Amino acid sequence: MRIGEVARETGVSVRALRYYEEQDLLPSxxxxxxxxxxxxxxxxxxxxxxxxxxxGLPSRSVREVLPCVYSGTVTPGLLDHLEAERARIxxxxxxxxxxxxxxxxxxxxxxxxxxxxxxxxx
Amino acid sequence: MRIGEVARETGVSVRALRYYEEQDLLPSxxxxxxxxxxxxxxxxxxxxxxxxxxxGLPSRSVREVLPCVYSGTVTPGLLDHLEAERARIxxxxxxxxxxxxxxxxxxxxxxxxxxxxxxxxx
DNA sequence: CTAAAACCTGACGTTGACGTGAGATGCAAG
DNA sequence: CTTGCATCTCACGTCAACGTCAGGTTTTAG
Numbered sequence: 001m002r003i004g005e006v007a008r009e010t011g012v013s014v015r016a017l018r019y020y021e022e023q024d025l026l027p028s029x030x031x032x033x034x035x036x037x038x039x040x041x042x043x044x045x046x047x048x049x050x051x052x053x054x055x056g057l058p059s060r061s062v063r064e065v066l067p068c069v070y071s072g073t074v075t076p077g078l079l080d081h082l083e084a085e086r087a088r089i090x091x092x093x094x095x096x097x098x099x100x101x102x103x104x105x106x107x108x109x110x111x112x113x114x115x116x117x118x119x120x121x122x
Numbered sequence: 123m124r125i126g127e128v129a130r131e132t133g134v135s136v137r138a139l140r141y142y143e144e145q146d147l148l149p150s151x152x153x154x155x156x157x158x159x160x161x162x163x164x165x166x167x168x169x170x171x172x173x174x175x176x177x178g179l180p181s182r183s184v185r186e187v188l189p190c191v192y193s194g195t196v197t198p199g200l201l202d203h204l205e206a207e208r209a210r211i212x213x214x215x216x217x218x219x220x221x222x223x224x225x226x227x228x229x230x231x232x233x234x235x236x237x238x239x240x241x242x243x244x
Numbered sequence: 245c246t247a248a249a250a251c252c253t254g255a256c257g258t259t260g261a262c263g264t265g266a267g268a269t270g271c272a273a274g
Numbered sequence: 275c276t277t278g279c280a281t282c283t284c285a286c287g288t289c290a291a292c293g294t295c296a297g298g299t300t301t302t303a304g
Contacts, residue, residue, distance in 0.1 A: 055221030099177030155270045
């Protein structure tokens, strides 16, 4: 596949795909003229990369994780790293839930301001 | 209170507090010599600001929300804005949950690689 | 064969929430 | 008074994941 095709299939920009290659996340073959050619599997790989980015992993961590996903190989300390990332995600989720609750309170107060809002103690 | 004291109490940096003032999120009185003086309530205000930042709201939105929290005043369109932010947070939570599940799969595969991981189809 | 579309490599710009000095001033203690 | 820490105001630096523009090349459709 050519880069534009991969971009259309995955919804990420051409620039992003080149960036992934620069970061050693997404290798590519080159045509005689120097253009990138990808196997069909690249689409799934890009989707995985996107998911890991969405989880807040930096490209450095994604670079560590990707070979493992495809090979099942465990590099020393990788498992610890993964579980640390998992913990960070969980913490982030907790924070967001708390923030959403806080926002819900704000919304409720906005709809129908209670007396204590007019005389705040905080 | 002086700025360093607020920083210690809240755990945010002095620089951040000055940034909040710059963004009209955290007002301050000034001493004769020009130093910032805060009321004790500033500590909770800073904590609220941090929570909203943690929720992913940009300072512009926090600036909109803060007066409402303390006064119960509803500016036109604010409620829509709040609910849009709430939706954004919920979406982010969903993404993170999906990403965490994906990571769990990766972790499981790392612990005990299944056959298909050892013979990837790319 | 030609024109257009797609692609290439640099390289600088963006955004947000601060970090990090530099150099000057305020303020409380001895 | 003076030492010395806290604080002040610029103002440039940072980091990540790309966006965007420039100027040139490759590939494909007709």
